[in-house]
Amino acid sequence: MSGPPDHPFVTAVKPLVDAIGGELLAPHEARPDDVVLAWEGENVLAVRLPQLSESLDHILAGLERRHGMPLAELDRRTKQSVVRILEARGAFSVRHGVETVASALGVSRFTVYNYLNRENAANAANVAKGEQPLT
Incomplete structure (x- = not known):
C-alpha cells in the first residue's frame, strides 16, 4: 500500500x-x-474485496493453517466440523463451492452433501425435541 x-x-x-x-x-x-x-x-x-471464489480459497487456506495440515489429511469427524464451519460462512452459496470443498477435503461431492444432510437432520431432530440446534 x-x-x-x-x-x-x-x-x-x-x-x-x-x-x-x-x-x-x-x-x-x-x-x-x-x-x-x-x-x-x-x-x-x-x-x-476479493471475488467470492477467491474468498473460498482464502477460507480453506485459513482452515488448513488452523489445523496445521492439508484438509484432506484430517479425520472424518474433523472434516465434518470443517464442513459445518464452511456452511456457516456461506461457502456453499458460491458457484462450484461443493466441488471446491470436496476437492480440498479429498472426498466426493456426495460425501460433502452427506455431511451437510447429517448436520441438518440432527438439528431438525433437536428442534423437534425442544432442544437447541447443534452449533
Whole structure:
C-alpha cells in the first residue's frame, strides 16, 4: 500500500482485511468497486474485496493453517466440523463451492452433501425435541 501504513486506522483494520483476503490500497488507487475508508473526515485507505471464489480459497487456506495440515489429511469427524464451519460462512452459496470443498477435503461431492444432510437432520431432530440446534 502506498498510503500511510503507520496510521492507527490502517493498523486497526489490517487484520480484518487480511482475514477476508482483501487488499489495502491508497485511496487514489481505488476503483469504483473498492471501498474507501475515512478517518476523521480524511480518506485514509481503500480496500479491494476479493471475488467470492477467491474468498473460498482464502477460507480453506485459513482452515488448513488452523489445523496445521492439508484438509484432506484430517479425520472424518474433523472434516465434518470443517464442513459445518464452511456452511456457516456461506461457502456453499458460491458457484462450484461443493466441488471446491470436496476437492480440498479429498472426498466426493456426495460425501460433502452427506455431511451437510447429517448436520441438518440432527438439528431438525433437536428442534423437534425442544432442544437447541447443534452449533
